[in-house]
Amino acid sequence: MRKVSAFNILAIVLGIAFLYLPIVILVIYSFNASRLVAVWGGWSTQWYAELAGDAEILQAAFISLRVALVSASAATVLGTLAAVALVRLGRFRGRLLFASMIYAPLVMPEVITGLSMLLLFVAFAVDRGFWTVIIAHTTMAMCFVTVIVQSRLVDFDMSLEEAAMDLGASPLRTFLSVTLPLIVPAIAAAWMLAFALSLDDLVIASFTTGPGATTLPIRIYSAVRLGVKPEINAVCSIFVGVVGVAVLAASLLAKISGARGTPARL
Amino acid sequence: MKNQPGSLWQRFTLAFPYAWLVAFFLVPFLIVLKISFSQGAIALPPYRPVLDLTAGWRGIEMFLAGLSLDNYRLLGSDSLYLLSYLKSLQIAAFSTLILLIIGYPIAYGMARTPRRLQAVLVVLVMLPFWTSFLIRIYAWMNILQRDGPLNELLMALHVVSTPPVWLATDTAIYIGIVYSYLPFMVLPLYAVLEKLDESLLEAAADLGCPRWKTFWLVTIPLSSPGVLAGVLLCLIPIVGEFVIPDLLGGSRAPMIGQTIWMEFFGNKDWPAASAVAVVLVCLLVTPIVLFQHLAMRSEERS
Amino acid sequence: MPSVEAGDRPTKSSPTLATGDSRRLLRIEGLSKRFGNFTAVDRLSLDIYTGEFFALLGPSGCGKTTLLRLIAGFERPNAGRIVLDGVDLAPVPPHRRPVNMMFQSYALFPHLTVEANVAFGLKQEGLPRGEIAGRVADMLALVKLESLGTRKPSELSGGQRQRVALARCLVKRPRVLLLDEPLAALDKKLRDSTRFELMELQRHLGLTFVIVTHDQSEAMIVADRIGVMDRGRLMQVAAPDEIYERPNSRWVADFIGDINLFEGRVGDDRLSVEGTAAGRLRVAAPIEAEPRTPVWIAVRPERIRLSRDKPPEPENCVSGTIVEIGYLGDLSIYHVRIADGSRVKAAVANTGGNGGYSPRAAESVWLSFAPEAPIVLTR
Numbered sequence: 001m002r003k004v005s006a007f008n009i010l011a012i013v014l015g016i017a018f019l020y021l022p023i024v025i026l027v028i029y030s031f032n033a034s035r036l037v038a039v040w041g042g043w044s045t046q047w048y049a050e051l052a053g054d055a056e057i058l059q060a061a062f063i064s065l066r067v068a069l070v071s072a073s074a075a076t077v078l079g080t081l082a083a084v085a086l087v088r089l090g091r092f093r094g095r096l097l098f099a100s101m102i103y104a105p106l107v108m109p110e111v112i113t114g115l116s117m118l119l120l121f122v123a124f125a126v127d128r129g130f131w132t133v134i135i136a137h138t139t140m141a142m143c144f145v146t147v148i149v150q151s152r153l154v155d156f157d158m159s160l161e162e163a164a165m166d167l168g169a170s171p172l173r174t175f176l177s178v179t180l181p182l183i184v185p186a187i188a189a190a191w192m193l194a195f196a197l198s199l200d201d202l203v204i205a206s207f208t209t210g211p212g213a214t215t216l217p218i219r220i221y222s223a224v225r226l227g228v229k230p231e232i233n234a235v236c237s238i239f240v241g242v243v244g245v246a247v248l249a250a251s252l253l254a255k256i257s258g259a260r261g262t263p264a265r266l
Numbered sequence: 267m268k269n270q271p272g273s274l275w276q277r278f279t280l281a282f283p284y285a286w287l288v289a290f291f292l293v294p295f296l297i298v299l300k301i302s303f304s305q306g307a308i309a310l311p312p313y314r315p316v317l318d319l320t321a322g323w324r325g326i327e328m329f330l331a332g333l334s335l336d337n338y339r340l341l342g343s344d345s346l347y348l349l350s351y352l353k354s355l356q357i358a359a360f361s362t363l364i365l366l367i368i369g370y371p372i373a374y375g376m377a378r379t380p381r382r383l384q385a386v387l388v389v390l391v392m393l394p395f396w397t398s399f400l401i402r403i404y405a406w407m408n409i410l411q412r413d414g415p416l417n418e419l420l421m422a423l424h425v426v427s428t429p430p431v432w433l434a435t436d437t438a439i440y441i442g443i444v445y446s447y448l449p450f451m452v453l454p455l456y457a458v459l460e461k462l463d464e465s466l467l468e469a470a471a472d473l474g475c476p477r478w479k480t481f482w483l484v485t486i487p488l489s490s491p492g493v494l495a496g497v498l499l500c501l502i503p504i505v506g507e508f509v510i511p512d513l514l515g516g517s518r519a520p521m522i523g524q525t526i527w528m529e530f531f532g533n534k535d536w537p538a539a540s541a542v543a544v545v546l547v548c549l550l551v552t553p554i555v556l557f558q559h560l561a562m563r564s565e566e567r568s
Numbered sequence: 569m570p571s572v573e574a575g576d577r578p579t580k581s582s583p584t585l586a587t588g589d590s591r592r593l594l595r596i597e598g599l600s601k602r603f604g605n606f607t608a609v610d611r612l613s614l615d616i617y618t619g620e621f622f623a624l625l626g627p628s629g630c631g632k633t634t635l636l637r638l639i640a641g642f643e644r645p646n647a648g649r650i651v652l653d654g655v656d657l658a659p660v661p662p663h664r665r666p667v668n669m670m671f672q673s674y675a676l677f678p679h680l681t682v683e684a685n686v687a688f689g690l691k692q693e694g695l696p697r698g699e700i701a702g703r704v705a706d707m708l709a710l711v712k713l714e715s716l717g718t719r720k721p722s723e724l725s726g727g728q729r730q731r732v733a734l735a736r737c738l739v740k741r742p743r744v745l746l747l748d749e750p751l752a753a754l755d756k757k758l759r760d761s762t763r764f765e766l767m768e769l770q771r772h773l774g775l776t777f778v779i780v781t782h783d784q785s786e787a788m789i790v791a792d793r794i795g796v797m798d799r800g801r802l803m804q805v806a807a808p809d810e811i812y813e814r815p816n817s818r819w820v821a822d823f824i825g826d827i828n829l830f831e832g833r834v835g836d837d838r839l840s841v842e843g844t845a846a847g848r849l850r851v852a853a854p855i856e857a858e859p860r861t862p863v864w865i866a867v868r869p870e871r872i873r874l875s876r877d878k879p880p881e882p883e884n885c886v887s888g889t890i891v892e893i894g895y896l897g898d899l900s901i902y903h904v905r906i907a908d909g910s911r912v913k914a915a916v917a918n919t920g921g922n923g924g925y926s927p928r929a930a931e932s933v934w935l936s937f938a939p940e941a942p943i944v945l946t947r
Contacts, residue, residue: 008375015372016465019448022405024413031409034309067461082283089276094284094426101287103558107498108550109506111523112543115530116294119540123297139290142283162642163675165663167740168692171275174663179677198399205506207530217400224513233408236401243397251389 023240030233047234057219057235064199064216065093067130071137072194078138079145079194080187086146087153105143113140115188121208128210137201138206141194148193185254192250196243289402295547302540303333337541347525347542351549354522356510357436358504361443365451365500366493368444373455373492374485377462384460389455395449403442404512410438410514434516447503451496458492459485491564498557502550522546592743593618594639599648601634603801608634611648616744621770621777623791625784627823628763631800632780636746639778650814652743660839663692668742672749674733676721682708682732683717689740690837696761706737710769711842727758734766740775747779751786763790784824788812798821811867817947821866826901828872828912830865834858841944845908847884852939857946864945871917871941875934876925885936890929892936902927 008260030048034041064147082102106178119135121128142259156179164174202217209215223229278520341347376387394402409416410432417429432438462485470480510525515521520528522542586818590790594616601609616622624632637643639650641662650657657665668689677685683704690700708714711731723731730750737745750766752761767790770777781787787794788808795805804816815821818829832844836859841849849865857863879885888906902914912935916926927933 005378007371008378011371012375012379016387016390017377017870018445019391021408022402022445023394023397024461027400027407027410043301044529070371078283079281080285085276085283085544087282090281098280098284100558101291104289107502109503109508109523109546111508111526112298112547113291113294113505115526115539115543117300119297119301120290120294120538135290139286142286146283147288157673157675159671159673159675160677162640162662163671163686164677165661166640166642166669167689167736168663169688170663173692178677196396200400202400204833217398220400221509224407225456230341231405236398236404239401241399244393247389247393247396249383255385 004118026233027237027240030212030230030237032230034139035230047230048129048238051231051234051238054231056214057216060214060216060219061235063130066131067137067193067205067215071134071141071198074134074138075141075145075186075189075194079142079190080149082087082142082146083149083153086150087156089148102143102146104230106138106147110140110201110203111207111236114204117204118207124145128208128213130210132208133205133213133215134209136204137194140201140204141197142154144193145187145190147184148190149186152183156183191252276346285560297538298543300333301537302337302538302539303335304546305334306334307352330453337537337544340538341541341545350520350522350525351545353519354507355421355549357439357443357521358501361440361504361542362446362451362497362501363443365447366497369448369451369455369496370493372448373459374450376452376456378461379451388456391449391456393450399446402446402511403510406438406442406445407433410441433514436515438514439511439521442514443504443507447500450499454499455489455492458489458495462488494557494560498553505550506546589617589887590843592616593653594778596639597649597651598640599635599650600646601631601638601643602646605712607800608845609645612800612802613648614795614802614805616778618776619774621767621772621779621790623787623794624778624780624784624797625787625794625837626797628782629799630796632796633748633798635746636669636778636780638747639666639744644776649799652850658934666743667746668737668740668744669746670733670737670748670750672752674721674729676729676732676736678721681718682713682724685721685732686735686739689736693740703739707735710738717745723845726753727762730754730762733916734769738769738775741773744776744777744778747777749780749782751783759786762942766790775831788824796823798823801807814943815866815945818864818866818945819946821943826869826913826915828867828869830867833860833926834863840883845906845910846884846912846935848883850883850939851942852943855944861946866907866943866945869901869913869940870899870917871937872912872914873936874914874916874925874927876927878934879936881936884939884942885933885934890927890931890933893929901925904933904936 031043033044033046034043039113082098086095086099086102114121114136117132117139120126120127126132147256159172160178160182164169166179200217201215202221205220206221207217209218216235220232223232285467372391375502376384376391379387408414410428411417412433414432416432417426420426420428432441436462466484466488467480472476475483505521505522506526508527511524512527517528519523524541526542526546529535529542572617583946592615593628596614597614599609599612600607610631612631612635624635628633628634633774634643638645639657641657641660645658652666674875676937677688685706685709690703704717705714708717711734713731713735714947716724721732724732729938730753734750747766754762763786766777769775779787779790791808791917793807794811796803796811797821804811804820805816813819821827822829829927830841830844832841832845832849834840834855835848837841837855837858838859839851839862840867841851841855844865852864855863873879878887885905888904890902891905891911892903894901894903897918899915899917902916904912904914906912914935
């Protein structure tokens, strides 16, 4: 019954084209044999080859991956706990402060959160490096995780938990065998978001990193401040490719698992 | 489980993230506040006074004596900061408006497509978001270069005769911001529009309302929570943006995020940077608190 | 208004209990539950006997579901005790009570198959896998779902889901099974057949059922005893026929089925009631109240006779005009306006009897009833 007007279709198509065009152009230029953007020198993979030999960038990528893995996992655990607390604990003393601390970082400019964390580490004479970046990323991502898991928990049918307890499952068993399996998709999505946020972060990492813990975005940033660089185009294209494949795979996976046993909405 | 008295489990669930946030969010901010009252120093750490707890009460006294409002006076006196704040607010407001104007039709179109396609559309809109923010801005650097594809296109279409300069202008900043924040505007709007009850629109039509009027009187007011969410999700972070103005804009008239960065990494004046940050937070806290209040009220209503 | 005494005994008219064990299984003493300013359950006392099918009946908001949840352990009472088999349930958390509840929404675990759902409770007991499988298979056969064991709840119909929910509870052989409006979500035909199956199951397994419903006819059909609740209190606890024929208050009389109420004062001979809208009314048994006290006479519509001419007896009759006829197929309800403007309902079976007399709207009729028909209500 939904009529999709021509205007609507145009809006969607234009919007999506706008979103993807710059990336497509970037990828095309990563294959440009000529160094200059103005000149099209033919198709070439030389920049990718140069990239493979660039030890600094490769190391930065490796560090970024490790930071992202650890901070995403930590953020998911903390964020899920926070979401459970917010939804299940009703009113408790300090709830307003807790909720504010969770939602504020979502909208606060990263310069401020980055700055504040750096000052914290300095004030307590903590050596900055790999672990300080992880702590900072965990804190930042935790809030996103909480929002995602919380919205799933709010929709959660409490009578399922009551039924489980009624049938003899202790509260812990109930959480593990009924609640958790049903919110796992939200937790997985939150993990992926935390991972992407960490991998991508420039500002907070810049503030909280130290020697030997240069992340990929920092490398890229210092390279491009002075202008466009073809090797950077190659790095970016690879990144985009990997992310694109991952996201498509994840959504296909979500579709398949969603088709089997979605919660019966009574 | 909600009605059972606070069990050990529940307290544990709360304690862990609570403690983490206090330690790594609240305390750092308090430290920023404190340092905004400090003075720069050639030392490690580069500010005075430093609270020396080992000196006991005397240490605390010395600490409090060393605090000053100098940095705030600096903010007030040097017009650089005022201009920076104003510019940030202006760019944020204007770009949020553009985002709303562009994003609403997209979200509306998405909400009107058949359900099966909607999931695909959501993924398509989210996908660029998952690729690096930095990369996407860098992509625009490619395009907006003097001899880049945009100018090539404009020249080819004879819209201009000489390639205009895009980079290091405010226009480039707007383009970058709108491009990066579009999903943040589209998705909350879509979430609300998607839930819109078709029967309300049909009822309006049944009562004799023409389509454009229905849109104005029914759809828009009902989508206001989504509009509010989208506006806040964009406006507040844009004020403190750093990467976009730094890469696409110039440094002649910096936004406040750039100012903080420059004070910190450039001038190494940590106290001044802290003061700028504190004032910025105070500016931003008002809409955040407002949003919280409204969100809690709508939660209670439902 | 005082609530019913704990221990309203089952009457002889409940055949299942006459042969069964009438030991008291569940005792509820002075139970109260408040939510903020709202009192959901108000100093309620009730006994439930082993092997009986007990129905909690009442309008929505009367507290019957809250009472069920208190027994199951999902709410904690503000006052009072619940004693099951001599054990006070207050310190016992819901997952350790030998009580199972069938939820109105069924609450089937969407990520588990039918078999896994039914086996869930047994797994928590730590039984060996072989025994679990056996009992699950038996129970599925009992509720006629043998072939659907590997399906997920989302793939079942409403009636099938209901059976899974039932099987899940029954397989644990609880001391008491609580059912929260189990038939509400089913369509009428399914409801009727499921109702009888429920009664069969209860008898066959010898379990104690406590069902919550707002549907009077359902309660009347299935229950051995009914507890009628209003605003947190028990108004009357008795077998269905006693509740219908001998309600203890105007409220109960009006809540169950249709009723005609006449207000008056007890006559000096205590065998009559004076000053009613239908004149002087005669009753068969002496009224246990002082003369001149205010009293109500309740007469069921089906006990009222319609006739064209004034009946010979001087009392228990009144004339009026038919203002409306409700034709229900098997019977007709005549709404008759009498002298004081109030309406009396008379229900007449459409059997072609009554001497072939079937009046039409706007006609004058005489209403009459036997002295055994009225129920005397002092409150």
